[in-house]
Amino acid sequence: MTPPRSRPPGPRSARPARRSAPGRPRNPTRSAALALVSAVLERHRSLEEALDALPAAEARDRAAAHRIAAAVLRRLGSIDAVLEPLLRREPPPEVRSALRIGAAELLLLDTPPHAAVASCVDLVPRPFAGLVNAVLRRVAAEGAAALEDLDGERLDTPGWLWTAWHAAYGPAVRAIARAHRMPAPLDLSLRPGTAPPEGALMLPTGTARFPAGTRITEIPAFAEGHAWAQDAAAALPARLLGAAPGSRVADLCAAPGGKTAQLAAMGAEVVAVERDAHRIGRLRENLARLRLAAEIVQADAAAWDPGVAFDAVLLDAPCSATGTIRRHPDVPHLKRPGDVPSLAALQGPLIAAAAKLLRPGGRLVFATCSLQPEEGEAQARAAFSNGLLPEPVQPGELPGLEAALTPEGWVRTRPDLWAEQGGLDGFFIARFRKPG
């Protein structure tokens, strides 16, 4: 592809983010998508924070803007490689973001070319309207062929993650990267006794799965408070802890409460420990919606001393979250290599604190939603220094997911497992018992 000529065809009168009514941009979906992409890539804010910060956009605009922004973030390397030969010099960040949005709509989201081009021209200041129009017309005409020639899996994965995953998983790094390019399905955990929801694929581990893009609020089991959103892999740690009715369970690092809900729904007496006040609010809301009870404690789990022992402890430790990239495509753009050792350094003290909370004979499950072995296998190996005994997970406990079982009896899920059914988040799970 060659750079655009100096006098590109197209609208000459585009104005920046034209408005049809006071306070409302002419194209609210694209304006919101631009705000989301800029927040992540320029200001390094999470997509979730950026969505919360959107000015009173309507729910429909938010969902559509999220879909566009997620496509840009998922395929950023490929999109930039398609744009690269079409740009003579680096445009201002806002213009580049508009071009990325236009390219994602044209190449990945099947937006009709005239709508994609015109709406992205609308997003940029007048002096850049011609450039955006010309470049996106070229993308519409030639971009699909250019995209096909690229090694997208590699381009869409930051080099440090590719290297780390290749070292840990060998050639499967490519399948992992491929899984990250697809929107994740909607997974729901169901309260025990809830009938399989209509239209759901019931996974062998009990999760109800719906196609990507399904609106959760339209699922009766969710609307009636019998179900909550939780990736099929995220549902495994509480399942493998297996709390008995009436048993005392500490759920450390608990918000937003997916695992607290599972444990409470099993009938356990749960104490949910969470440090972050804002996230405690979400935990409370989620439990209230589900009409499930747990004692909620705001504390640093590494220093929390309740003065009583627990039958079981679930530690879902803070981590780099590289296992959740399918659901959080901002993660590769926000995390840096140094985050992994910093977060791993928090996990050892949390495991030691969790071990102290157990009664003799009590059970601990340690989990992280990370694909980095420093935050998984290395922590499990080090955990034995706390006097814990291994309690290996058995193949029968992981129906259909036996491939995730390691020789040590730990669980290592990856996004490329269950690929035909829509994949899984990457989790590490290890189970221990305190000698008793």
Ligand SMILES: C[S@@+](CC[C@H](N)C(=O)[O-])C[C@H]1O[C@@H](n2cnc3c(N)ncnc32)[C@H](O)[C@@H]1O
């Ligand atoms: C991976 S998320 C937990 C997800 C949660 N278990 C669930 O299933 O919904 C980690 C949580 O740990 C909290 N956290 C981080 N460090 C903590 C600490 N030292 N003590 C308590 N909570 C902590 C974070 O605020 C975050 O809410």
